[in-house]
Amino acid sequence: MLRLHLVGDVSSDRLAAVRPVLDELVDGTVTSTSTGLHVDGWMYGEDARAANRELLSALRRIERRTRLRATWSTGGIAYRFFDYVPKGVDAAP
Numbered sequence: 001m002l003r004l005h006l007v008g009d010v011s012s013d014r015l016a017a018v019r020p021v022l023d024e025l026v027d028g029t030v031t032s033t034s035t036g037l038h039v040d041g042w043m044y045g046e047d048a049r050a051a052n053r054e055l056l057s058a059l060r061r062i063e064r065r066t067r068l069r070a071t072w073s074t075g076g077i078a079y080r081f082f083d084y085v086p087k088g089v090d091a092a093p
Contacts, residue, residue: 006051012066076092
């Protein structure tokens with residue numbers, strides 16, 4: 001299992017309902033923004049894609065129309081996702 005650093009934004013029609021799931025799954029901070037929730041923390045997973053899928057699936061069990069824009073970093077590499085779709089790989093900042 002890899003320890004992955006997550007920086008992402010969550011938007012949903014039911015932010016109050018999805019926030020407890022974020023607090024439970026992500027070891028870090030969840031802050032409110034004008035467009036939703038901003039997440040900065042850590043999760044464990046087999047890889048970035050598996051961790052992204054686990055988090056988004058858990059959020060969508062609460063509210064189907066939840067969206068996640070996330071960057072998962074480990075080992076100097078950053079993996080970007082929009083919902084379940086990988087959007088690119090970069091050197092981690």
